[in-house]
Amino acid sequence: MAFQDLLNQVGSLGRFQILQMTFILIFNIIIYPHSLLENFTAAIPNHRCWVPILDNDTVSGNDNRNLSQDDLLRVSIPLDSDLRPEKCRRFVQPQWHLLHLNGTFSSVTEPDTEPCVDGWVYDQSTFLSTIITEWDLVCESQSLDSIAKFLFLTGMLVGNILYGSLADRWLSESARWLIMTNKLQKGLKELIKVAHINGMKNSTDVLTIEVVRTIMKEELEASQTKSSLWDLFRTPNLRKRICLLSLVRFVVWLSVVGLLINFQHLRINVFLLQCLLGIITIPANLVGIFLVNHLGRRISQLFIISLFGISILAIIFVPQEMQILRMVLATFGGVFSFVSASSALVHANELLPTIIRATALGVIGIAGGTGAALSPLFMILRTYSDSLPWIIYGVLSFLGGLIVLLLPETKNQPLPDSIQDVENEGRASRQGKQNDTLIKVTRF
Structure with a gap:
């Protein structure tokens, strides 16, 4: 606790501390945006099943020439509970009769549906490409998106553990740490450097090894182990x-x-x-x-x-x-x-x-x-x-x-x-x- 007395003698909040905070702020500005990139690189655009009459240019016929894209979508993709096109299923066969039912089913039997066996069509109005569209991480594979993020963050965790010693090499240069590890001469040198940066030119007259040893006596004794x-x-x-x-x-x-x-x-x-x-x-x-x-x-x-x-x-x-x-x-x-x-x-x-x-x-x-x-x-x-x-x-x-x-x-x-x-x-x-x-x- 006595280190605060030493810190007051070199300027507890001066130019040195302000420069440190500025550099840390700059590094954080560079690093932290990477944690938000997943919202763009792993964005999930609207999607639906690929169907031949909509997405295959080689499929053509007289029946399709006078129909709009919405009509073709209606007969190819079932609606979900919100009356929006399903994202993960399509009709086995086009349901042409749905064009004449005003959006309601009159038949007793439900039309047969199947998963998106031929892939998906993605809305590219916002995102041209993401890992979701590249690897089709939707529907049955949507959990793989979360697993990919888990592996990425796990890699960050392992990297922090393995290379934490590199960070300790920088942390160890603080005057407090040097003094507490009985490196008094180096600690004093760091304190004098801080004092000079803070504009206290006469710090060498006040700060000596004896002063540091006296003020930090109890803490130094406790740190011998x-x-x-x-x-x-x-x-x-x-x-x-x-x-x-x-x-x-x-x-x-x-x-x-x-x-x-x-x-x-x-x-x-x-x-x-x-x-x-x-x-x-x-x-x-x-x-x-x-x-x-x-x-x-x-x-x-x-x-x-x-x-x-x-x-x-x-x-x-x-x-x-x-x-x-x-x-x-x-x-x-x-x-x-x-x-x-x-x-x-x-x-x-x-x-x-x-x-x-x-x-x-x-x-x-x-x-x-x-x-x-x-x-x-x-x-x-x-x-x-x-x-x-x-x-x-x-x-x-x-x-x-x-x-x-x-x-x-x-x-x-x-x-x-x-x-x-x-x-x-x-x-x-x-x-x-x-x-x-x-x-x-x-x-x-």
């Missing part, structure tokens, strides 16, 4: 934090990614939606920062994640015809998903001790990556009910918000540097509760 992965679960308070943070990350990332990569299933204009998200996301995140700083980490997360869940569940009850309302709800859902993810990251970083923070974030990140990878598989449940995946995403987000309440509040609290700091916070919290109970009991 080398930390490992198992230390995350060795002590009760840290173990509780890791488990709860992993669970929050799992359910929130599952819901967030489930919404973001499946916008096309909401049957709205995904191009307009992406524009609206780009316009609103930045001011919404600024509002999220305000809430986190004024309401605290726990209450603000509960509020934001609950709004995210409400947005998802509300879409289920809005008819397809009310496109504007569906667009508004989808936009708010996307915005709240970004704010939920960022607020969860802030809270997790503030709950984990510096000495083992990179390892802890890796474990929690694996939990989040697992949830993200599993999220597309829930779309397979659309074969039973179109609303079922969205209900799961919405309910799980509410669950994540409630789990956050089990974690400590970190607003205006110093960052823990060692595992012992985390355990001491737990003891102090329990003692405070015991004292409150004692006062309530002995007051009268």
Whole structure:
């Protein structure tokens, strides 16, 4: 916790910190749009079965010359429950009598139908080509779309695990980490560099090895024992934090990614939606920062994640015809998903001790990556009910918000540097509760 004293001497929020945040923002702007590409590369256009009298140029006859495309479609493709052409079946033989029945069946027997044995015809008015049209991932094969997304996200998860050491190579250069790993000279050098960037030219007169060693004495003593992965679960308070943070990350990332990569299933204009998200996301995140700083980490997360869940569940009850309302709800859902993810990251970083923070974030990140990878598989449940995946995403987000309440509040609290700091916070919290109970009991 004493590192904050050193940070104040080099400028706690100066040019150096602003440059860091700027570079991180630029990298995020480059990377995050890739998570939304599935709404375009895997978009599902309107489609119907290929039928000879409509789609085969070599088929011609006197009977077809005076018929419109709509008439030929009517006699070739049955209607679904919404009186729209079926997407996955066609008549075995053209039903010419349907042209004289005003859209109703008068015969007792239903005409024979069959699957799309000759392939599909896709509407290319919006998307000329997607992986759906290239590989015919519709009807009986529609679940393969979700499996493809699952494999893609699983690859990202495995890549993050395998190449996480490359990221640690950059993280390890922070002055806090260098000092906590007993590399005082390098840590001091980094602090002086930060001070110079922040315009504090006389920092070398104030910052010395002796000053660093004195201020960080307790933390350095606690860090002499080398930390490992198992230390995350060795002590009760840290173990509780890791488990709860992993669970929050799992359910929130599952819901967030489930919404973001499946916008096309909401049957709205995904191009307009992406524009609206780009316009609103930045001011919404600024509002999220305000809430986190004024309401605290726990209450603000509960509020934001609950709004995210409400947005998802509300879409289920809005008819397809009310496109504007569906667009508004989808936009708010996307915005709240970004704010939920960022607020969860802030809270997790503030709950984990510096000495083992990179390892802890890796474990929690694996939990989040697992949830993200599993999220597309829930779309397979659309074969039973179109609303079922969205209900799961919405309910799980509410669950994540409630789990956050089990974690400590970190607003205006110093960052823990060692595992012992985390355990001491737990003891102090329990003692405070015991004292409150004692006062309530002995007051009268």
